[in-house]
Amino acid sequence: MILALHDIVVQRDGWSVRADARFAEGIHLVTGRVGSGKSTLAHLLAGSVVPETGRTVSEGITSVQIGLQFPEHQVTAATVAGEIRSWGLDPQVIMPETALTDKSGVNPLLLSGGELRRLELACVLRKDPDLLLLDEPFSSLDCKEKNALCHRIENRNRGITIIFSHETWHLPRIDNLWEIVNGTLENRGTIPDALTRWTGAPPLLRRLIISRMDAGDGEVTRSGCRMLDSVFSQQ
Amino acid sequence: MQDARLRLLATITLSGAAVSGIPGAGLTFLWWLACTPRWDKVPRRGILVAFLFIVITAVVLQISGGPGISYLVRFSVILLIAAWAYTAFRPGELMDVGVWLFGDGIGFDLGLVGEMSLQSLQVSADDLSRIMTAQRMKGIGWNWRTFAPALATLVHLSLRRADDQAGILAIRGYRKGGTHIPVFPKGKWDRVTTVCALAILCISLLSVQVVVL
Numbered sequence: 001m002i003l004a005l006h007d008i009v010v011q012r013d014g015w016s017v018r019a020d021a022r023f024a025e026g027i028h029l030v031t032g033r034v035g036s037g038k039s040t041l042a043h044l045l046a047g048s049v050v051p052e053t054g055r056t057v058s059e060g061i062t063s064v065q066i067g068l069q070f071p072e073h074q075v076t077a078a079t080v081a082g083e084i085r086s087w088g089l090d091p092q093v094i095m096p097e098t099a100l101t102d103k104s105g106v107n108p109l110l111l112s113g114g115e116l117r118r119l120e121l122a123c124v125l126r127k128d129p130d131l132l133l134l135d136e137p138f139s140s141l142d143c144k145e146k147n148a149l150c151h152r153i154e155n156r157n158r159g160i161t162i163i164f165s166h167e168t169w170h171l172p173r174i175d176n177l178w179e180i181v182n183g184t185l186e187n188r189g190t191i192p193d194a195l196t197r198w199t200g201a202p203p204l205l206r207r208l209i210i211s212r213m214d215a216g217d218g219e220v221t222r223s224g225c226r227m228l229d230s231v232f233s234q235q
Numbered sequence: 236m237q238d239a240r241l242r243l244l245a246t247i248t249l250s251g252a253a254v255s256g257i258p259g260a261g262l263t264f265l266w267w268l269a270c271t272p273r274w275d276k277v278p279r280r281g282i283l284v285a286f287l288f289i290v291i292t293a294v295v296l297q298i299s300g301g302p303g304i305s306y307l308v309r310f311s312v313i314l315l316i317a318a319w320a321y322t323a324f325r326p327g328e329l330m331d332v333g334v335w336l337f338g339d340g341i342g343f344d345l346g347l348v349g350e351m352s353l354q355s356l357q358v359s360a361d362d363l364s365r366i367m368t369a370q371r372m373k374g375i376g377w378n379w380r381t382f383a384p385a386l387a388t389l390v391h392l393s394l395r396r397a398d399d400q401a402g403i404l405a406i407r408g409y410r411k412g413g414t415h416i417p418v419f420p421k422g423k424w425d426r427v428t429t430v431c432a433l434a435i436l437c438i439s440l441l442s443v444q445v446v447v448l
Contacts, residue, residue: 048368065372072392073365076375076384086373109391 001025001060001130003045003160005185008054010040017041019054019185027153027172028162031200032180038164039069041185042135045162061160063129069136071120075108080119083108087123098122113140125152130159138167146170168202236270236429237422239328240335245432246320252432252439253312257305259439260312266435267312270428271319278360282318289314324353331417340412347413351400355393362392 003023010017017037032038043049045056046066068074077083081091081104095101098118100111108116117140124132134153138146150172153161163174177194179186188194195201196209236242249266252259289310297303333346366385367377375381 043368046368046372048364048371066368068365068369070365072388073362074369074373075388076370076373076381078384078387086375088374109388 001160002058003061003131004057004059005044006055006057008044008051008056010037010044010049010051012040015183016052017180017183017185019044021178021185021187023160023162023176025158025160026175027156028160028176028178029171029174030162030164030178030180030185031166031168031198033200034166036180037183038166038180039135041180042066042133042162042164045131045133058131061130063127064131064133065124065127065129066133067121067124067135067137069139071113071116071140072109074120075116078107079105080108080111081105083119084123087127089123089126094119094122094126114142114145117141118145121149121152125156128156128158132156132159132161133164134161135164136166137163138165138170143170166200168200168205236323236425237420238425239325239332240419241425241429242320242323243332245429246316248432248436249316250313252436253309253316255439255443257308258442259435260309262435262438263312263316266428266431267315267319270424270431271323278318278322281360282314285314286311326350326354329353330415331419334415335417335419339414343413343415344411346415351397355396358396359389359393362389 001024005019005021008019015035015037017040019041030038030041040049043066044051046064075083077086080095080100084091084094091104095104098115100115100119103111103115108119111119117137121134121137124134137149141149146167147170150170153163153172163171165171174191176190177188177198179188179198179200181199188197195205198205201209236245249263253263254260289307293303293307293310295303296306327350329349330343330346333342333344333349336342337345363385366388370377370381370385
């Protein structure tokens with residue numbers, strides 16, 4: 001199963017995002033600053049954004065699902081139970097899973113942000129598509145729910161999962177790290193080496209890498225840290 | 236057309252000319268051909284939906300013995316002018332025009348309402364695009380059954396944003412009016428095209444008067 005982007009350029013008013021990438025099976029994290037183009041890229045992969053140039057090629061992918069940044073956009077029914085059915089799923093399965101059993105008749109738009117996020121994520125994940133795109137899936141969730149979501153994503157043992165997020169603390173075990181820098185999608189490689197090349201790494205992670213470097217923990221880490229230092233010193 | 240005041244005047248006069256009758260609509264169409272960049276940046280999906288409503292109304296009017304074809308021509312031209320005015324709009328212009336027309340009190344309030352409404356329209360267009368993506372992912376086609384929940388979501392999101400904005404304005408101490416210094420950039424052909432628009436309105440009204448006499 002492969003999803004490849006060839007010389008993709010998407011342009012919007014005043015900015016653009018470029019991508020030349022190949023996503024294999026596993027969990028991918030696409031990170032970048034707010035407004036860097038993560039959501040645009042997610043919608044491009046979902047087929048709802050047409051690029052100015054370039055093409056997308058997929059092999060072996062027969063089903064695609066996207067968890068949108070704002071779960072309100074996904075609501076198409078007047079009740080929680082109806083909303084679950086609109087996904088072709090059984091409310092009796094999803095409602096206990098999302099702790100919404102007592103809210104089956106409630107309008108989904110009247111749920112709290114966290115509840116609606118839980119509901120839509122549960123439905124998207126239950127569909128278990130070949131290509132799963134999750135746009136900022138951790139927003140509106142508390143730490144406990146974020147960890148639970150991480151476990152759900154990790155337990156998905158098939159297909160391509162791409163998480164688009166600026167979250168840096170609660171993340172599942174990812175196979176590949178990507179970063180949008182200056183409007184270009186760049187592959188940082190596999191974990192753990194990718195962490196040393198991650199320009200937007202959280203400060204604590206960066207300090208940990210440096211401490212490992214001081215302890216003489218590998219040449220790769222050392223060179224990565226030098227790269228990180230040069231990037232951070234420029235900011 | 237750079238000057239927002241002249242653009243507003245041209246929009247009003249041309250709309251009046253187009254609605255007055257077929258000759259006015261024809262002249263307005265010629266003005267649109269000659270004086271606007273036409274389809275550049277026009278939100279075609281929105282135009283198509285609006286045009287569909289005009290066609291439905293025209294058909295109903297024609298069937299019931301009314302001037303359906305005249306309605307179709309006149310309001311299609313008005314739609315073109317509206318699309319041009321919408322795409323030529325730049326953030327802050329309504330505030331400029333509002334304050335220039337009615338001052339820092341009611342003018343500021345009207346400008347603020349206009350700016351927020353237009354911003355809301357643009358955000359709603361993005362919302363609609365996302366909703367359609369979500370429906371496609373669920374395997375739901377775009378039809379009258381899915382139109383109602385999509386509309387409900389759009390209204391819900393708009394009301395919630397309006398509520399948030401009202402709260403923010405109140406917290407920032409907004410009660411009524413404010414200070415704003417309008418700035419109007421001037422284009423080379425602004426005055427000429429506005430005079431043409433005024434002339435079209437005069438000719439259209441005269442032609443209506445001739446028909447009445």
